[in-house]
Protein backbone atom coordinates (compact mmCIF):
# COMPACT_ATOMS: atom_id res chain seq x y z
CA UNK A 1 0.00 0.00 0.00
CA UNK A 2 1.33 3.46 -0.73
CA UNK A 3 0.22 7.06 -0.51
CA UNK A 4 1.00 10.07 -2.65
CA UNK A 5 3.05 12.97 -1.35
CA UNK A 6 3.56 16.32 -3.03
CA UNK A 7 7.24 17.09 -2.55
CA UNK A 8 7.08 20.85 -3.18
CA UNK A 9 5.92 23.49 -5.63
CA UNK A 10 7.76 22.12 -8.57
CA UNK A 11 8.79 18.61 -7.72
CA UNK A 12 7.10 15.52 -9.05
CA UNK A 13 4.41 13.82 -7.07
CA UNK A 14 6.20 11.01 -5.32
CA UNK A 15 4.92 7.87 -3.74
CA UNK A 16 6.31 6.36 -0.57
CA UNK A 17 5.40 3.19 1.23
CA UNK A 18 3.80 3.31 4.65
CA UNK A 19 6.37 2.44 7.27
CA UNK A 20 3.99 2.84 10.22
CA UNK A 21 0.31 3.16 10.89
CA UNK A 22 -1.03 6.60 9.89
CA UNK A 23 -1.33 8.92 12.89
CA UNK A 24 -4.84 9.41 14.27
CA UNK A 25 -6.15 12.91 14.71
CA UNK A 26 -8.03 13.47 17.95
CA UNK A 27 -10.62 16.18 18.45
CA UNK A 28 -12.46 15.66 21.74
CA UNK A 29 -16.08 14.58 21.20
CA UNK A 30 -18.76 17.21 21.62
CA UNK A 31 -16.52 20.26 21.41
CA UNK A 32 -16.77 22.74 18.60
CA UNK A 33 -13.19 23.81 18.87
CA UNK A 34 -10.21 21.86 20.11
CA UNK A 35 -8.95 22.29 23.68
CA UNK A 36 -5.94 24.25 24.86
CA UNK A 37 -2.98 21.88 25.07
CA UNK A 38 -0.67 22.07 28.08
CA UNK A 39 2.63 20.29 27.54
CA UNK A 40 4.05 18.90 30.77
CA UNK A 41 2.48 18.08 34.13
CA UNK A 42 5.21 19.60 36.25
CA UNK A 43 4.39 22.25 38.85
CA UNK A 44 3.89 24.98 36.26
CA UNK A 45 1.94 22.89 33.71
CA UNK A 46 -0.42 21.77 36.47
CA UNK A 47 -0.76 25.36 37.69
CA UNK A 48 -1.84 26.28 34.16
CA UNK A 49 -4.33 23.40 34.27
CA UNK A 50 -5.76 24.69 37.56
CA UNK A 51 -6.04 28.21 36.15
CA UNK A 52 -7.75 26.91 33.00
CA UNK A 53 -10.12 24.78 35.06
CA UNK A 54 -11.10 27.78 37.18
CA UNK A 55 -11.82 29.76 34.05
CA UNK A 56 -13.90 26.95 32.60
CA UNK A 57 -11.70 26.60 29.51
CA UNK A 58 -11.36 23.21 27.86
CA UNK A 59 -7.82 21.83 28.05
CA UNK A 60 -5.75 18.69 27.83
CA UNK A 61 -2.47 18.13 29.66
CA UNK A 62 0.07 15.92 27.90
CA UNK A 63 2.78 14.50 30.16
CA UNK A 64 5.66 12.42 28.83
CA UNK A 65 6.36 10.65 32.12
CA UNK A 66 4.27 7.90 33.64
CA UNK A 67 3.24 10.21 36.47
CA UNK A 68 2.92 13.91 37.15
CA UNK A 69 6.01 15.78 38.34
CA UNK A 70 8.17 13.28 36.47
CA UNK A 71 11.17 15.63 36.29
CA UNK A 72 10.90 16.78 39.90
CA UNK A 73 10.84 13.11 40.92
CA UNK A 74 14.27 12.72 39.35
CA UNK A 75 15.67 15.06 42.00
CA UNK A 76 13.16 14.02 44.67
CA UNK A 77 15.91 13.43 47.26
CA UNK A 78 17.02 17.08 47.04
CA UNK A 79 15.49 19.69 49.31
CA UNK A 80 13.95 22.78 47.76
CA UNK A 81 15.47 26.05 48.87
CA UNK A 82 12.16 27.90 48.97
CA UNK A 83 9.52 27.13 51.60
CA UNK A 84 6.06 25.80 50.84
CA UNK A 85 4.47 29.23 50.77
CA UNK A 86 6.29 30.00 47.50
CA UNK A 87 5.80 26.56 45.98
CA UNK A 88 2.06 26.27 45.36
CA UNK A 89 -0.13 28.09 42.86
CA UNK A 90 -3.09 30.16 44.10
CA UNK A 91 -5.69 28.58 41.75
CA UNK A 92 -4.37 25.12 42.56
CA UNK A 93 -4.68 25.88 46.28
CA UNK A 94 -8.25 27.08 45.85
CA UNK A 95 -9.26 23.90 44.01
CA UNK A 96 -7.40 21.65 46.44
CA UNK A 97 -8.72 23.33 49.56
CA UNK A 98 -12.28 23.07 48.25
CA UNK A 99 -11.65 19.33 48.05
CA UNK A 100 -10.43 19.15 51.66
CA UNK A 101 -6.66 19.37 51.08
CA UNK A 102 -4.59 20.68 53.96
CA UNK A 103 -1.74 22.92 52.93
CA UNK A 104 1.65 21.97 54.39
CA UNK A 105 3.30 24.33 56.88
CA UNK A 106 4.10 27.35 54.71
CA UNK A 107 7.49 27.90 56.32
CA UNK A 108 8.96 24.41 55.88
CA UNK A 109 11.19 23.37 52.99
CA UNK A 110 9.91 20.33 51.10
CA UNK A 111 12.04 17.87 49.18
CA UNK A 112 11.26 17.34 45.51
CA UNK A 113 9.45 14.10 46.40
CA UNK A 114 7.30 15.89 48.96
CA UNK A 115 6.40 18.53 46.37
CA UNK A 116 5.11 15.74 44.12
CA UNK A 117 3.45 13.59 46.81
CA UNK A 118 1.90 16.32 48.94
CA UNK A 119 0.92 18.81 46.23
CA UNK A 120 1.19 17.76 42.57
CA UNK A 121 -0.32 14.29 42.94
CA UNK A 122 -3.47 15.43 44.82
CA UNK A 123 -3.79 18.37 42.41
CA UNK A 124 -3.66 16.06 39.39
CA UNK A 125 -6.26 13.78 40.97
CA UNK A 126 -8.90 16.53 41.25
CA UNK A 127 -11.98 15.90 39.12
CA UNK A 128 -11.38 19.22 37.32
CA UNK A 129 -7.99 17.97 36.08
CA UNK A 130 -7.75 14.16 36.15
CA UNK A 131 -10.03 13.47 33.13
CA UNK A 132 -8.04 15.99 31.08
CA UNK A 133 -4.59 14.65 31.95
CA UNK A 134 -2.73 12.06 29.90
CA UNK A 135 0.53 10.57 31.16
CA UNK A 136 2.82 8.58 28.88
CA UNK A 137 2.12 11.15 26.14
CA UNK A 138 5.29 12.78 24.81
CA UNK A 139 4.86 15.71 22.43
CA UNK A 140 7.44 15.29 19.69
CA UNK A 141 6.56 18.22 17.44
CA UNK A 142 4.07 21.06 17.07
CA UNK A 143 2.78 22.73 13.92
CA UNK A 144 -0.45 24.28 12.62
CA UNK A 145 -2.95 22.17 10.67
CA UNK A 146 -2.16 22.63 6.99
CA UNK A 147 0.52 25.24 7.62
CA UNK A 148 4.26 24.83 7.55
CA UNK A 149 6.33 27.70 8.90
CA UNK A 150 6.39 29.52 5.57
CA UNK A 151 2.65 29.74 4.93
CA UNK A 152 0.90 32.88 6.24
CA UNK A 153 -2.61 33.54 4.90
CA UNK A 154 -5.17 32.30 7.42
CA UNK A 155 -2.46 30.96 9.69
CA UNK A 156 -3.85 32.37 12.93
CA UNK A 157 -7.18 30.60 12.42
CA UNK A 158 -5.61 27.20 11.89
CA UNK A 159 -5.57 24.95 14.96
CA UNK A 160 -2.28 23.68 16.30
CA UNK A 161 -1.38 20.06 15.65
CA UNK A 162 0.68 18.24 18.27
CA UNK A 163 2.37 15.03 17.28
CA UNK A 164 2.29 12.83 20.37
CA UNK A 165 4.10 9.55 21.00
CA UNK A 166 2.30 7.42 23.52
CA UNK A 167 3.77 4.93 25.97
CA UNK A 168 3.03 2.00 23.63
CA UNK A 169 5.07 3.63 20.87
CA UNK A 170 2.17 4.68 18.67
CA UNK A 171 1.77 8.22 17.31
CA UNK A 172 -1.31 10.44 17.53
CA UNK A 173 -2.01 13.91 16.28
CA UNK A 174 -3.92 16.13 18.69
CA UNK A 175 -5.45 19.44 17.69
CA UNK A 176 -5.37 22.42 20.02
CA UNK A 177 -6.58 25.98 19.83
CA UNK A 178 -3.56 27.20 21.80
CA UNK A 179 -0.46 25.63 23.27
CA UNK A 180 1.03 26.25 26.71
CA UNK A 181 4.45 24.66 26.66
CA UNK A 182 5.53 23.88 30.23
CA UNK A 183 7.83 21.02 29.29
CA UNK A 184 10.76 22.27 31.38
CA UNK A 185 14.43 21.75 30.62
CA UNK A 186 15.33 18.78 32.82
CA UNK A 187 15.32 16.35 29.89
CA UNK A 188 17.82 18.43 27.93
CA UNK A 189 20.86 19.01 30.11
CA UNK A 190 23.82 20.89 28.71
CA UNK A 191 26.63 18.83 27.29
CA UNK A 192 30.08 18.54 28.87
CA UNK A 193 31.83 20.14 25.92
CA UNK A 194 33.02 23.61 26.98
CA UNK A 195 31.97 25.16 23.67
CA UNK A 196 28.35 24.00 23.97
CA UNK A 197 28.81 21.13 21.52
CA UNK A 198 29.25 17.60 22.83
CA UNK A 199 32.92 16.97 23.66
CA UNK A 200 34.72 14.66 21.28
CA UNK A 201 33.75 11.13 22.30
CA UNK A 202 30.98 12.34 24.64
CA UNK A 203 28.29 10.18 23.06
CA UNK A 204 30.49 7.07 23.23
CA UNK A 205 31.31 7.88 26.88
CA UNK A 206 27.63 8.06 27.94
CA UNK A 207 27.93 5.09 30.31
CA UNK A 208 30.48 6.99 32.44
CA UNK A 209 28.43 10.21 32.59
CA UNK A 210 25.61 10.86 35.03
CA UNK A 211 22.99 13.59 35.10
CA UNK A 212 23.24 16.36 37.69
CA UNK A 213 22.08 15.69 41.26
CA UNK A 214 22.53 11.94 41.70
CA UNK A 215 21.32 10.57 45.04
CA UNK A 216 24.91 10.17 46.26
CA UNK A 217 24.03 9.26 49.85
CA UNK A 218 21.00 7.15 48.96
CA UNK A 219 19.98 5.18 45.90
CA UNK A 220 23.13 5.98 43.90
CA UNK A 221 25.63 5.45 46.71
CA UNK A 222 27.00 2.26 45.14
CA UNK A 223 27.90 4.19 41.97
CA UNK A 224 30.22 6.59 43.80
CA UNK A 225 31.44 4.79 46.95
CA UNK A 226 35.13 3.99 46.69
CA UNK A 227 35.40 5.61 43.27
CA UNK A 228 36.87 8.77 41.84
CA UNK A 229 34.18 11.16 40.59
CA UNK A 230 34.71 14.22 38.43
CA UNK A 231 32.01 16.86 38.93
CA UNK A 232 31.81 19.42 36.12
CA UNK A 233 29.98 22.71 36.64
CA UNK A 234 30.00 25.77 38.87
CA UNK A 235 26.40 26.11 40.05
CA UNK A 236 24.40 24.81 42.99
CA UNK A 237 23.82 21.39 41.46
CA UNK A 238 27.58 20.92 41.35
CA UNK A 239 27.95 22.22 44.91
CA UNK A 240 25.18 19.89 46.13
CA UNK A 241 26.85 16.87 44.59
CA UNK A 242 30.35 17.83 45.73
CA UNK A 243 29.27 18.24 49.35
CA UNK A 244 27.35 14.96 49.28
CA UNK A 245 30.40 13.21 47.83
CA UNK A 246 32.55 14.70 50.61
CA UNK A 247 30.11 13.26 53.13
CA UNK A 248 30.25 9.89 51.39
CA UNK A 249 34.05 9.95 51.42
CA UNK A 250 33.99 10.00 55.23
CA UNK A 251 32.50 6.53 55.36
CA UNK A 252 33.50 4.99 52.02
CA UNK A 253 37.28 4.60 51.77
CA UNK A 254 38.74 5.27 48.34
CA UNK A 255 36.11 7.84 47.41
CA UNK A 256 37.89 10.68 45.63
CA UNK A 257 36.45 13.91 44.27
CA UNK A 258 37.63 16.27 41.54
CA UNK A 259 35.75 19.44 40.63
CA UNK A 260 36.32 20.98 37.21
CA UNK A 261 35.25 24.53 36.30
CA UNK A 262 35.97 26.76 33.33
CA UNK A 263 36.64 29.82 35.47
CA UNK A 264 40.09 30.87 36.65
CA UNK A 265 38.90 30.47 40.25
CA UNK A 266 35.77 29.33 42.09
CA UNK A 267 35.07 32.63 43.83
CA UNK A 268 31.68 32.99 42.16
CA UNK A 269 30.56 29.64 43.57
CA UNK A 270 32.10 30.36 46.97
CA UNK A 271 30.41 33.76 47.23
CA UNK A 272 31.69 36.35 49.66
CA UNK A 273 32.16 34.20 52.77
CA UNK A 274 31.59 36.20 55.95
CA UNK A 275 31.47 39.41 53.93
CA UNK A 276 28.71 38.10 51.65
CA UNK A 277 25.63 40.30 51.92
CA UNK A 278 23.64 37.06 51.78
CA UNK A 279 24.85 35.11 54.83
CA UNK A 280 23.56 31.70 53.79
CA UNK A 281 25.24 31.90 50.42
CA UNK A 282 28.37 32.88 52.24
CA UNK A 283 28.20 29.83 54.52
CA UNK A 284 27.46 27.47 51.63
CA UNK A 285 30.41 28.81 49.69
CA UNK A 286 32.59 28.70 52.79
CA UNK A 287 31.79 25.02 53.26
CA UNK A 288 32.74 24.20 49.70
CA UNK A 289 35.84 26.38 49.95
CA UNK A 290 36.81 24.56 53.15
CA UNK A 291 36.49 21.17 51.44
CA UNK A 292 38.73 22.39 48.61
CA UNK A 293 41.39 24.04 50.79
CA UNK A 294 41.60 20.99 53.08
CA UNK A 295 42.19 18.78 50.08
CA UNK A 296 38.96 16.78 50.33
CA UNK A 297 38.02 18.06 46.90
CA UNK A 298 40.59 18.66 44.15
CA UNK A 299 39.67 21.76 42.16
CA UNK A 300 40.72 22.08 38.51
CA UNK A 301 40.28 25.62 37.21
CA UNK A 302 40.45 26.77 33.60
CA UNK A 303 39.11 23.35 32.64
CA UNK A 304 37.54 23.39 29.16
CA UNK A 305 36.31 19.85 28.51
CA UNK A 306 37.10 19.00 24.92
CA UNK A 307 37.51 15.24 24.67
CA UNK A 308 36.50 12.10 26.57
CA UNK A 309 38.47 8.87 26.16
CA UNK A 310 37.07 5.76 27.85
CA UNK A 311 39.87 3.49 29.10
CA UNK A 312 37.78 0.31 29.11
CA UNK A 313 34.71 -1.13 27.46
CA UNK A 314 32.46 -0.06 30.32
CA UNK A 315 32.62 1.92 33.59
CA UNK A 316 32.63 -1.26 35.64
CA UNK A 317 35.91 -2.26 33.94
CA UNK A 318 37.84 1.00 33.96
CA UNK A 319 37.87 4.75 34.06
CA UNK A 320 37.73 7.58 31.58
CA UNK A 321 40.25 10.25 30.61
CA UNK A 322 38.81 13.77 30.37
CA UNK A 323 40.89 16.21 28.36
CA UNK A 324 40.63 19.98 28.62
CA UNK A 325 41.89 22.27 25.88
CA UNK A 326 41.68 25.92 26.89
CA UNK A 327 41.29 28.72 24.34
CA UNK A 328 44.88 29.82 25.13
CA UNK A 329 46.17 26.38 24.12
CA UNK A 330 46.84 25.05 27.63
CA UNK A 331 45.96 21.34 27.85
CA UNK A 332 45.23 19.41 31.04
CA UNK A 333 43.52 16.13 31.77
CA UNK A 334 42.15 14.00 34.57
CA UNK A 335 41.25 10.33 34.84
CA UNK A 336 38.12 9.45 36.81
CA UNK A 337 35.75 6.52 37.30
CA UNK A 338 32.57 8.59 36.88
CA UNK A 339 31.57 12.02 35.69
CA UNK A 340 28.66 14.06 37.03
CA UNK A 341 27.66 16.65 34.43
CA UNK A 342 26.26 19.54 36.48
CA UNK A 343 26.52 21.91 33.57
CA UNK A 344 22.97 23.30 33.54
CA UNK A 345 20.09 22.85 31.16
CA UNK A 346 18.81 24.21 27.89
CA UNK A 347 15.30 24.27 26.42
CA UNK A 348 14.39 21.80 23.68
CA UNK A 349 13.44 24.01 20.75
CA UNK A 350 13.26 21.05 18.38
CA UNK A 351 9.57 20.61 19.34
CA UNK A 352 8.73 23.98 17.81
CA UNK A 353 10.79 23.93 14.63
CA UNK A 354 7.68 24.49 12.47
CA UNK A 355 6.42 27.40 14.57
CA UNK A 356 7.40 31.04 14.25
CA UNK A 357 9.36 31.73 17.39
CA UNK A 358 11.50 34.76 18.08
CA UNK A 359 14.25 33.83 20.49
CA UNK A 360 16.92 35.88 22.21
CA UNK A 361 20.28 34.94 20.72
CA UNK A 362 21.92 34.57 24.12
CA UNK A 363 19.47 32.74 26.33
CA UNK A 364 16.83 31.25 24.02
CA UNK A 365 13.94 33.10 25.69
CA UNK A 366 11.60 35.62 24.11
CA UNK A 367 13.55 38.84 23.45
CA UNK A 368 11.21 40.72 25.83
CA UNK A 369 11.93 38.36 28.72
CA UNK A 370 15.70 38.06 28.22
CA UNK A 371 16.79 41.35 29.81
CA UNK A 372 14.46 40.76 32.77
CA UNK A 373 16.07 37.46 33.74
CA UNK A 374 19.68 37.90 32.66
CA UNK A 375 21.60 36.07 35.40
CA UNK A 376 24.36 38.66 35.12
CA UNK A 377 21.89 41.24 36.41
CA UNK A 378 19.26 39.37 38.41
CA UNK A 379 19.15 36.81 41.19
CA UNK A 380 16.04 34.63 41.58
CA UNK A 381 14.42 37.18 43.87
CA UNK A 382 15.00 40.26 41.77
CA UNK A 383 13.39 39.11 38.51
CA UNK A 384 10.63 41.64 37.80
CA UNK A 385 7.03 40.50 37.34
CA UNK A 386 6.25 39.44 33.80
CA UNK A 387 3.43 37.72 31.96
CA UNK A 388 1.77 37.22 28.63
CA UNK A 389 3.26 40.32 27.01
CA UNK A 390 6.79 39.07 27.64
CA UNK A 391 5.88 35.49 26.72
CA UNK A 392 4.37 36.08 23.30
CA UNK A 393 5.95 34.87 20.06
CA UNK A 394 5.11 35.77 16.46
CA UNK A 395 3.25 32.42 16.47
CA UNK A 396 0.04 33.56 18.11
CA UNK A 397 -1.42 31.12 20.60
CA UNK A 398 1.89 29.46 21.55
CA UNK A 399 3.47 30.35 24.90
CA UNK A 400 6.35 28.67 26.71
CA UNK A 401 6.05 29.09 30.48
CA UNK A 402 7.83 27.68 33.51
CA UNK A 403 11.53 26.93 33.56
CA UNK A 404 11.49 26.41 29.77
CA UNK A 405 10.54 30.06 29.31
CA UNK A 406 13.84 31.05 30.96
CA UNK A 407 15.93 29.34 28.29
CA UNK A 408 19.44 28.91 29.66
CA UNK A 409 19.02 31.35 32.56
CA UNK A 410 19.30 29.47 35.89
CA UNK A 411 17.27 31.95 37.94
CA UNK A 412 13.78 30.48 37.60
CA UNK A 413 11.47 30.21 40.60
CA UNK A 414 8.14 28.39 40.82
CA UNK A 415 6.39 31.53 42.06
CA UNK A 416 7.41 33.25 38.82
CA UNK A 417 6.07 30.37 36.75
CA UNK A 418 2.74 30.38 38.56
CA UNK A 419 2.30 34.05 37.77
CA UNK A 420 3.20 33.34 34.14
CA UNK A 421 0.53 30.62 34.07
CA UNK A 422 -2.05 32.96 35.57
CA UNK A 423 -1.31 35.73 33.06
CA UNK A 424 -1.21 33.51 29.97
CA UNK A 425 -4.41 31.65 30.83
CA UNK A 426 -6.18 34.95 31.54
CA UNK A 427 -5.13 36.17 28.10
CA UNK A 428 -6.34 32.95 26.47
CA UNK A 429 -9.68 33.55 28.21
CA UNK A 430 -9.76 37.06 26.72
CA UNK A 431 -9.39 38.67 30.15
CA UNK A 432 -6.63 41.09 29.22
CA UNK A 433 -7.07 43.21 32.32
CA UNK A 434 -6.21 40.26 34.56
CA UNK A 435 -3.53 39.09 32.14
CA UNK A 436 -1.68 42.40 32.50
CA UNK A 437 -2.28 42.88 36.21
CA UNK A 438 1.00 41.36 37.36
CA UNK A 439 1.18 40.47 41.04
CA UNK A 440 4.44 38.69 41.55
CA UNK A 441 5.95 39.05 44.98
CA UNK A 442 9.31 37.45 45.58
CA UNK A 443 11.47 37.95 48.61
CA UNK A 444 14.76 39.37 47.43
CA UNK A 445 16.67 36.99 49.60
CA UNK A 446 16.02 33.78 51.41
CA UNK A 447 14.66 31.58 48.65
CA UNK A 448 17.41 30.72 46.26
CA UNK A 449 19.55 28.24 48.13
CA UNK A 450 19.61 26.37 51.37
CA UNK A 451 21.59 23.87 53.29
CA UNK A 452 18.69 21.55 52.60
CA UNK A 453 19.48 21.93 48.92
CA UNK A 454 23.09 21.06 49.51
CA UNK A 455 22.71 18.12 51.73
CA UNK A 456 20.80 18.47 54.98
CA UNK A 457 17.99 16.61 53.31
CA UNK A 458 20.38 13.84 52.43
CA UNK A 459 22.29 13.63 55.68
CA UNK A 460 25.11 16.15 55.37
CA UNK A 461 25.68 17.59 58.82
CA UNK A 462 27.25 20.91 59.57
CA UNK A 463 28.90 19.49 62.68
CA UNK A 464 30.56 16.68 60.74
CA UNK A 465 32.22 19.14 58.44
CA UNK A 466 32.90 21.58 61.29
CA UNK A 467 30.90 24.32 59.59
CA UNK A 468 27.42 25.46 60.53
CA UNK A 469 24.85 25.09 57.79
CA UNK A 470 21.65 27.06 57.70
CA UNK A 471 18.25 26.31 56.28
CA UNK A 472 17.68 29.22 54.00
CA UNK A 473 19.71 31.61 51.98
CA UNK A 474 19.97 33.22 48.61
CA UNK A 475 22.11 33.18 45.56
CA UNK A 476 22.19 34.60 42.12
CA UNK A 477 21.79 31.22 40.50
CA UNK A 478 19.11 28.78 41.56
CA UNK A 479 19.91 25.50 40.09
CA UNK A 480 22.59 25.58 37.48
Ligand SMILES: Cc1cc2nc3c(=O)[nH]c(=O)nc-3n(C[C@H](O)[C@H](O)[C@H](O)COP(=O)(O)OP(=O)(O)OC[C@H]3O[C@@H](n4cnc5c(N)ncnc54)[C@H](O)[C@@H]3O)c2cc1C
Nearest residue numbers: 040042043044064071080081082139183184402403413414
Ligand atom coordinates in the same frame (compact mmCIF):
# COMPACT_ATOMS: atom_id res chain seq x y z
C1 LIG B 1 17.35 20.55 42.18
C2 LIG B 1 16.41 21.67 41.90
C3 LIG B 1 15.92 22.39 42.97
C4 LIG B 1 15.04 23.44 42.74
N1 LIG B 1 14.55 24.11 43.80
C5 LIG B 1 13.69 25.13 43.60
C6 LIG B 1 13.14 25.84 44.72
O1 LIG B 1 13.46 25.59 45.88
N2 LIG B 1 12.26 26.83 44.49
C7 LIG B 1 11.88 27.18 43.24
O2 LIG B 1 11.06 28.08 43.12
N3 LIG B 1 12.40 26.55 42.15
C8 LIG B 1 13.29 25.54 42.31
N4 LIG B 1 13.82 24.89 41.22
C9 LIG B 1 13.58 25.44 39.87
C10 LIG B 1 12.22 25.07 39.24
O3 LIG B 1 11.19 25.58 40.03
C11 LIG B 1 12.03 23.61 38.97
O4 LIG B 1 12.96 23.22 37.99
C12 LIG B 1 10.60 23.23 38.51
O5 LIG B 1 10.52 21.84 38.44
C13 LIG B 1 10.22 23.83 37.17
O6 LIG B 1 8.87 23.49 36.91
P1 LIG B 1 8.28 23.31 35.43
O7 LIG B 1 6.87 22.85 35.61
O8 LIG B 1 8.54 24.54 34.64
O9 LIG B 1 9.17 22.18 34.75
P2 LIG B 1 9.38 20.64 35.18
O10 LIG B 1 9.21 20.45 36.62
O11 LIG B 1 10.69 20.26 34.58
O12 LIG B 1 8.19 19.88 34.47
C14 LIG B 1 8.15 19.66 33.08
C15 LIG B 1 7.27 18.46 32.80
O13 LIG B 1 7.12 18.31 31.39
C16 LIG B 1 7.27 16.96 31.02
N5 LIG B 1 7.76 16.93 29.64
C17 LIG B 1 8.98 17.27 29.19
N6 LIG B 1 9.04 17.18 27.85
C18 LIG B 1 7.80 16.78 27.44
C19 LIG B 1 7.22 16.53 26.17
N7 LIG B 1 7.94 16.66 25.04
N8 LIG B 1 5.94 16.11 26.09
C20 LIG B 1 5.19 15.99 27.24
N9 LIG B 1 5.70 16.22 28.48
C21 LIG B 1 6.98 16.63 28.58
C22 LIG B 1 8.28 16.41 32.02
O14 LIG B 1 8.19 15.01 32.14
C23 LIG B 1 7.87 17.15 33.30
O15 LIG B 1 6.90 16.46 34.04
C24 LIG B 1 14.68 23.81 41.41
C25 LIG B 1 15.19 23.06 40.36
C26 LIG B 1 16.05 22.01 40.58
C27 LIG B 1 16.57 21.23 39.41
